[in-house]
Amino acid sequence: MSIPTTNKQAEEIGKANKRKYMLERASQRVFLLCALLSVITLLLIIGFVFYKGAHPFVAEGYSFIDFIFGSDWVPSEDKFGIFPMIVASIYATIGALIIGVPIGLFTAIFLAEIASERLAKIISPAVQLLAGIPSVLYGVFGLAIIVPFLQDTFGLVKGQSLIAVILVLAIMMLPTIVTVAETAIRAVPQTYREGSLALGVSQIGTIFKVIVPAAKSGIMTAIVLGLGRAIGETMAVILVAGNSLIVPTSLTDSVRPLTTNIALEMGYAFGTHQEMLFATGIVLFSFILILNFVLAKISAKGGS
């Protein structure tokens, strides 16, 4: 029945198909537009941040070196140095990695290799839910629990400090590290496990000598993604950092990381001050770009 028998029938089907083809082309365009939207947004953000942030150095004669390495940030006196903030951001991120990576990795190993299926089914969603908690709530948690705890334990005048930031960020990066690392470990072929166990190697030996090395690139990805989360985090950090403009020399010093600087002052800043905040954004953005570059390198290596 579907085979056209007369010319008229053929024509009708041709018409119907024409509409179909038009619809096809139209929907393809809609999809393309949607896909382009994120690229356009990205370019707009980059363009805007760089345009505003570069202005004082290009047009107003400020030195970029002084901006990066200057240690005084006093907008009212026209002093814009973000060195203490860069140091604070780097310290906070590295500190969070030192605590978060082992805990996250061990959790991932436990879930993928050791825990019974039933236990993993309880813990895994809990870890994933941790990722969904709004970051301001992490800040509130830090402020209500970690900060007073630090004050009481170490006798600090003010509990908001570098170590408080590190602890909050370490918790916040856990879900990323655990989820990505767990996936990588589960992807290691069962035959590797069997091969090692059949040689009379213990489960823990098998995990650390065969499975973790085989999942290396996925685990590195997990770490870099966790790092990205830590360095860009703003809201939780504002609440527990203390926001002092000093180069931290101890874990209990109050600090102001890059993100916090932007969020705290953007509301009322104008003129050069505002542009300098955009410039802070450029520095932050560069960190993220470097991270993404590293990530791309790792994934490319893992693929081959």
Add this chain to the structure above:
Amino acid sequence: MEQRKEASIINVRDLNLFYGEKQALFGVDLAIQEKEVTALIGPSGCGKSTFLRTLNRMNDLIDGVKITGDVVIDHENIYRSNDVIKLRTKVGMVFQKPNLFPMSIYDNVAYGPRMQGIKNKKELNIIVEDSLRSAAIWDEVKDRLKTSALGLSGGQQQRVCIARAIAMKPDIILMDEPTSALDPISTLKIEELITNMKKDYTIVIVTHNMQQAARISDKTAFFLNGEIVEYDDTDNIFSTPQDQRTEDYVTGRFG
């Protein structure tokens, strides 16, 4: 008869195995002789691989497996003792597909001994060379020991797998269809190797290939639906089987 029992290194009595509710092995009795090649044959799903994996407790890795009966290896009931590590150093295994680790050839072979605590470089060098020689692969890989093992051909990889098992100096080597993923020439090499190895090791091999069983084994056990139908000298199994089902299988009427 008494003397034969004395020489058997593996004694299995009334072995039942369950995957959850489903029973996969039914009252298996088997005595495997030292320094012989014993072949386990039978159609897919008959339980021969499952049985093989009870001998080094690899079934422990699967959730919900329950085992009753006795497996006595070298006078030790392996399901009473909980030293799985000791058992698996004594009973090595070679798998269906080569499963070398993503490391160098040397590191693959040295992996087991290293994990046993052997750190001395000279000692490791000797173990690696001896093992690769025993597995008839030394000449092919001696110039590339430090390169990735995954760059070798399938047949070479499987022989390195055998070397890796030999490096642990086991008494028994279990082989789970070791040639099913290989081409005919590689298969032939492995078969020659197995024949040479039996002067030093007791070998239990699962095979799909009846000609292979006939070529390399001293004894053959025919499995069907989780039971041993017949167990005898390989020659008898293939020339004068006692059970009609064995005859049907070895003459290719089913399976």
